[in-house]
Amino acid sequence: MELKVLDQPETGGGCSSGSCGSTDDQLSHLPDAIREKVHNHPCYSEEAHHHFARMHVAVAPACNIQCHYCNRKYDCANESRPGVVSELLTPDQAVKKTMAVAANIPQMTVLGIAGPGDPLANPERTFETFRQLSEKAPDIKLCVSTNGLALPAAVEELSKHNIDHVTITINTVDPEIGAKIYPWVFWNNRRIKGKKGAKILIEQQQKGLEMLTEKGILVKVNSVMIPGVNDDHLKEVSKIVKQKGAFLHNVMPLIAEAEHGTFYGVMGQRGPTHDELQVLQDACAGDMNMMRHCRQCRADAVGLLGEDRGEEFTMDKIEAMDIDYEAAMVKRAEVHAAIANELEQKNNQPNESLVTLSSIKKKDTRPVLMAVATTGGGVVNQHFGHATEFLIYEANTTDVRFISHRKVEDLYCSGGDTCGDGETVLQKIIKVLDGCEAVICSKIGYEPWSQLEEAGIMPNGEHAMEPIEEAVAAVYKEMIESGVLDEAESDAELVTA
Amino acid sequence: MPYSIVESCVKCHACSPACPNGAIYETTAHFMVDPKKCTECEGDYADPQCASICPIEGAILNGFSEVANPPGSLTGIPPEKLAEAMAEIQAR
Numbered sequence: 032m033e034l035k036v037l038d039q040p041e042t043g044g045g046c047s048s049g050s051c052g053s054t055d056d057q058l059s060h061l062p063d064a065i066r067e068k069v070h071n072h073p074c075y076s077e078e079a080h081h082h083f084a085r086m087h088v089a090v091a092p093a094c095n096i097q098c099h100y101c102n103r104k105y106d107c108a109n110e111s112r113p114g115v116v117s118e119l120l121t122p123d124q125a126v127k128k129t130m131a132v133a134a135n136i137p138q139m140t141v142l143g144i145a146g147p148g149d150p151l152a153n154p155e156r157t158f159e160t161f162r163q164l165s166e167k168a169p170d171i172k173l174c175v176s177t178n179g180l181a182l183p184a185a186v187e188e189l190s191k192h193n194i195d196h197v198t199i200t201i202n203t204v205d206p207e208i209g210a211k212i213y214p215w216v217f218w219n220n221r222r223i224k225g226k227k228g229a230k231i232l233i234e235q236q237q238k239g240l241e242m243l244t245e246k247g248i249l250v251k252v253n254s255v256m257i258p259g260v261n262d263d264h265l266k267e268v269s270k271i272v273k274q275k276g277a278f279l280h281n282v283m284p285l286i287a288e289a290e291h292g293t294f295y296g297v298m299g300q301r302g303p304t305h306d307e308l309q310v311l312q313d314a315c316a317g318d319m320n321m322m323r324h325c326r327q328c329r330a331d332a333v334g335l336l337g338e339d340r341g342e343e344f345t346m347d348k349i350e351a352m353d354i355d356y357e358a359a360m361v362k363r364a365e366v367h368a369a370i371a372n373e374l375e376q377k378n379n380q381p382n383e384s385l386v387t388l389s390s391i392k393k394k395d396t397r398p399v400l401m402a403v404a405t406t407g408g409g410v411v412n413q414h415f416g417h418a419t420e421f422l423i424y425e426a427n428t429t430d431v432r433f434i435s436h437r438k439v440e441d442l443y444c445s446g447g448d449t450c451g452d453g454e455t456v457l458q459k460i461i462k463v464l465d466g467c468e469a470v471i472c473s474k475i476g477y478e479p480w481s482q483l484e485e486a487g488i489m490p491n492g493e494h495a496m497e498p499i500e501e502a503v504a505a506v507y508k509e510m511i512e513s514g515v516l517d518e519a520e521s522d523a524e525l526v527t528a
Numbered sequence: 529m530p531y532s533i534v535e536s537c538v539k540c541h542a543c544s545p546a547c548p549n550g551a552i553y554e555t556t557a558h559f560m561v562d563p564k565k566c567t568e569c570e571g572d573y574a575d576p577q578c579a580s581i582c583p584i585e586g587a588i589l590n591g592f593s594e595v596a597n598p599p600g601s602l603t604g605i606p607p608e609k610l611a612e613a614m615a616e617i618q619a620r
């Protein structure tokens with residue numbers, strides 16, 4: 032991707048800036064086969080995620096543990112926490128849906144089963160879906176997310192299918208801490224509570240991780256950052272899981288609201304601030320930009336990363352579709368080849384933001400966070416008012432780097448009588464953009480413009496259809512030249528402290 | 529005396545494959561126990577399987593029609609704390 036060009040035209044070698052963004056460098060510790068797998072992966076490759084898509088099917092309703100951030104009763108269409116889902120599918124329905132989406136959205140390359148319960152606590156349903164898809168749609172990569180409790184017993188079966196990667200959610204390696212996150216597990220036909228249950232879960236997670244690495248299956252580890260419970264501890268978790276072969280460690284923020292009815296929500300456990308999350312992600316990631324692209328997505332999300340086309344593919348609409356998958360596969364292969372070609376050309380192009388940034392004279396200027404509205408494709412192409420999430424970038428005098436996604440829906444729920452506390456959507460977006468000094472979009476209305484300005488976030492609609500990194504670099508340069516960064520110095524220190 | 533499932537069941541499917549007697553079936557409203565097939569897991573397991581895996585407090589009743597998993601026993605949320613939070617949300 033562009034960032035490596037920013038830092039140094041040639042790949043490889045040492046990295047002089049504090050934030051080397053080169054994907055090659057990030058993966059250099061991994062074997063070639065794994066690097067190849069990750070390179071075009073819509074969830075992991077910063078480059079590919081603008082162009083490819085994934086979907087999840089909800090075939091796994093049962094769970095074998097309880098987490099304090101989950102409420103099994105909750106099912107809200109506005110909710111986007113993982114584990115919450117609207118339409119439960121049978122394996123046959125899930126296969127049909129996957130093939131319908133794959134035929135209509137050729138960019139769809141990855142099918143995941145993530146819930147709404149634990150996929151491996153529903154082995155028949157999960158494996159039946161995988162078995163049929165491996166056979167009928169061999170060009171689709173399969174992935175599965177699990178809490179890990181039933182993982183060791185499932186590794187053999189998983190290795191028989193077209194499994195691309197497994198995600199294990201590991202929040203701790205310490206049973207003391209585990210008891211504060213998991214009230215019980217169901218193990219060997221008993222419900223086991225407290226530390227004893229947590230210890231079993233931790234053992235199975237670690238054993239499963241080792242077994243998968245041994246089989247050569249990609250493993251990603253997700254952790255939920257719970258301030259005061261496991262935040263500091265996650266650095267140790269990160270070290271251990273990477274040692275055992277996990278190729279990515281992805282730290283996600285706890286989402287806890289009383290209206291979710293979860294233990295953490297009701298007991299007033301807070302989630303991390305954007306800053307706390309970023310600091311921990313940096314500590315755990317060793318600056319792996321790409322891992323941040325894996326966001327908390329709705330378990331039944333369909334579409335290119337960032338958009339949701341689920342409405343087009345409800346079960347009754349799918350039943351009415353006539354799919355010729357043989358023909359679809361040919362078309363899919365063509366589209367994939369065209370994308371690969373486009374990515375390659377991009378890689379070979381000299382990068383213009385290099386010029387933008389290298390022409391900056393004042394080298395000691397502080398870095399700035401900016402939010403970008405995009406529907407994908409790596410360019411600024413979304414109207415501010417249509418954005419349901421923003422990509423956060425940091426610009427400094429040598430480099431533009433991707434920091435995180437921030438979703439707007441995470442902070443509010445637009446339906447139901449328990450929701451809505453008088454705050455406008457715009458006020459909530461301003462909260463989501465906390466710490467950002469500019470928002471770059473294709474267009475923006477007059478009213479949000481003035482409110483954003485008042486909140487210290489400079490709207491910018493002048494870089495529509497430009498590549499994101501270049502737009503961010505250009506806006507940064509404009510900010511430096513206009514002197515706003517000199518004035519805002521003291522305010523900004525408060526924000527980043 | 530057979531176990532039973534009441535309407536607070538969220539249809540998570542966990543109990544039915546866990547039952548050694550295939551006594552649990554799905555209906556449109558919620559899952560149900562066939563009282564003729566339920567043995568309370570006697571002879572198969574030390575604990576009744578449905579009540580040991582169900583995540584929803586109150587959804588399963590034991591042979592004496594008592595709630596197998598009382599409020600707070602699974603989520604760890606003290607019932608008065610939950611009531612307080614719900615009242616606070618309603619008042620908004």
Ligand code: SF4
Binds near residue numbers: 531561565576578
């Ligand atoms: S108590 Fe045992 S036998 Fe009876 S319904 Fe539950 S799992 Fe089945």
Ligand code: SF4
Binds near residue numbers: 533542581583584
């Ligand atoms: S485990 Fe409980 S909530 Fe789930 S289907 Fe059975 S009775 Fe219903």
